[in-house]
Amino acid sequence: MIQFYDLAGARDDQRLSPYCWRTRLALEHKGLSYDAIAWRFTEKDLIAFTGQGACPVIVDNGKAVHDSWAIMEYLEATYPAHPFFDSPQAKAHALFIKHWTEQVLHVGLTKQVVLDVHDMLADRDKPHFRSTREQRLGMTLEAFSADRDAVLPAFRAALSPLRTTLQKIPFVSGERPSYADYIVFGGFQWARVSSERDVLEPSDPIYAWRESMLGLFGGLPAKTPARGAILAK
Amino acid sequence: MIQFYDLAGARDDQRLSPYCWRTRLALEHKGLSYDAIAWRFTEKDLIAFTGQGACPVIVDNGKAVHDSWAIMEYLEATYPAHPFFDSPQAKAHALFIKHWTEQVLHVGLTKQVVLDVHDMLADRDKPHFRSTREQRLGMTLEAFSADRDAVLPAFRAALSPLRTTLQKIPFVSGERPSYADYIVFGGFQWARVSSERDVLEPSDPIYAWRESMLGLFGGLPAKTPARGAILAK
Incomplete structure (x- = not known):
C-alpha cells in the first residue's frame, strides 16, 4: 500500500492541489493501491523526511518520492504496466x-x-x-x-x-x-x-x-x- | 521527384513561409528528392489544381496534397521510413x-x-x-x-x-x-x-x-x- 500525502482544505474531502491531482490520477492509472492521506500546509513536519515541504509525496515500500513529475517517473519505472507515455x-x-x-x-x-x-x-x-x-x-x-x-x-x-x-x-x-x-x-x-x-x-x-x-x-x-x-x- | 511549391519573397532564394518550412524540413527528414519551386501569392493559378490558394503544396506521382499537416500525414503514410512521430x-x-x-x-x-x-x-x-x-x-x-x-x-x-x-x-x-x-x-x-x-x-x-x-x-x-x-x- 502506497502512502500518498495529498493537500486538503478545511474538510478532509477537499483535495485541491493541482500537482496532487496529477499524482492521484497517476496512481489510479497504474491501478495501484494507495492511502491518500489528508495533509495541510502547516504539517511540514509530517513530510520532513523528504527534505522539502511540499506535496505530493509518496512512500512506496519505504522509498519516499516528491514532486509530481518525479513521482510519475518513479511509478513508470517501478510499475511499467499501463504506461503513461507510449514513446x-x-x-x-x-x-x-x-x-x-x-x-x-x-x-x-x-x-x-x-x-x-x-x-x-x-x-x-x-x-x-x-x-x-x-x-x-x-x-x-x-x-x-x-x-x-x-x-x-x-x-x-x-x-x-x-x-x-x-x-x-x-x-x-x-x-x-x-x-x-x-x-x-x-x-x-x-x-x-x-x-x-x-x-x-x-x-x-x-x-x-x-x-x-x-x-x-x-x-x-x-x-x-x-x-x-x-x-x- | 516531388514538386514542392514554396512561397518566396522578391528574390527566389527568400523562402519565408513558416508552413512551407515545416514541409521542407519534413521532406528533408524523410530523405526525399524534391524540387522546391519558388511560388508567389499572385500565382494562385499555378496551384489552382488543389482547389485552394495557399502553399505549401506538393505533387507526388501526380497526387497533389496541400496544407502542411495534411502533407506531413501523407508523407508519413507513403514513406514510413524515418517517422516524424514514434507513437x-x-x-x-x-x-x-x-x-x-x-x-x-x-x-x-x-x-x-x-x-x-x-x-x-x-x-x-x-x-x-x-x-x-x-x-x-x-x-x-x-x-x-x-x-x-x-x-x-x-x-x-x-x-x-x-x-x-x-x-x-x-x-x-x-x-x-x-x-x-x-x-x-x-x-x-x-x-x-x-x-x-x-x-x-x-x-x-x-x-x-x-x-x-x-x-x-x-x-x-x-x-x-x-x-x-x-x-x-
Whole structure:
C-alpha cells in the first residue's frame, strides 16, 4: 500500500492541489493501491523526511518520492504496466504541455480562484498561505483578485491552444486520456474544488473534456465535491 | 521527384513561409528528392489544381496534397521510413504544440515582422498581402506594427513554456529533432528570413536551439539568407 500525502482544505474531502491531482490520477492509472492521506500546509513536519515541504509525496515500500513529475517517473519505472507515455517523444512533448499548464493555465487560474482557495483552507493554514502568496504576488490576495472578472475573457482566450486541440481529438493524449491530460486537468480540478466560479463556459470544448475527465476511474474526480456544491448546501 | 511549391519573397532564394518550412524540413527528414519551386501569392493559378490558394503544396506521382499537416500525414503514410512521430500519443501532443505555435508564437511574430515581410515581397505580391492582412488586422500594417518594440518583452515572456522545455531537453521532441521542432522552428525561420529584427536574445535557450535547427540537413535552413545579412550587403 502506497502512502500518498495529498493537500486538503478545511474538510478532509477537499483535495485541491493541482500537482496532487496529477499524482492521484497517476496512481489510479497504474491501478495501484494507495492511502491518500489528508495533509495541510502547516504539517511540514509530517513530510520532513523528504527534505522539502511540499506535496505530493509518496512512500512506496519505504522509498519516499516528491514532486509530481518525479513521482510519475518513479511509478513508470517501478510499475511499467499501463504506461503513461507510449514513446520517448510523447514524454518530451508532454513536458511542453506541463510548462504551458504551469505558466499559462495555473497563472491564469490563480487570478481567478486564489482568494477562494484561501477561504477554503483550514484556519491554521490560512496565515501561511496568505503570507507566502502575497509575498510572491507583491500585493494582498484581495488586491490581486480585484480584476478577476475583467480578465476572465482574456484568460479564456489564452486557453485557445487547448481548445482547438480538443476540437480535433477527444483527449490531449489522443483517443484515450493519459498523463498529459492529468497535468492539464489538475488545474481545472483545483479551481473546481476551491471555487464557486466556473472559469469555463458550457459551450467550450474544454468543458466537455473536463466532464469526461471527471468521470475517469469510476468518477473519482467528480466524487471530490465541487466548492459550489458545498456552499449551496 | 516531388514538386514542392514554396512561397518566396522578391528574390527566389527568400523562402519565408513558416508552413512551407515545416514541409521542407519534413521532406528533408524523410530523405526525399524534391524540387522546391519558388511560388508567389499572385500565382494562385499555378496551384489552382488543389482547389485552394495557399502553399505549401506538393505533387507526388501526380497526387497533389496541400496544407502542411495534411502533407506531413501523407508523407508519413507513403514513406514510413524515418517517422516524424514514434507513437500515436507523440502525434496527439504535437497537435497541441502546433496550435500553440500558430496562436501564440505566430501571432506574436506577426506583430514583430509583418511590416518587414511586406517589404521583402515581390512588388506584384505587395498589394494582395497588404489588403488581406490589413482586413484581418483591422488597421494598416504600419499602425499595427507601431508598438512592436514596446511589446517585445511581453512576446519573449510568452515564449516561456518553450524556453523552460528547452532548458530540460535539447529539442522539443526530446534527444533528436522531429516534426514538433519543425513546426516551432518554421515560425522563427519566417522571422529570420523576413526581418532584420532578432526577436530572441543570445542568452535565451531558444536561441541556442534555433542555432541547432539552422544546422540541420547540412545547414539547409542556415543557407537560406537571413534578411539582416541581405540588407547589410
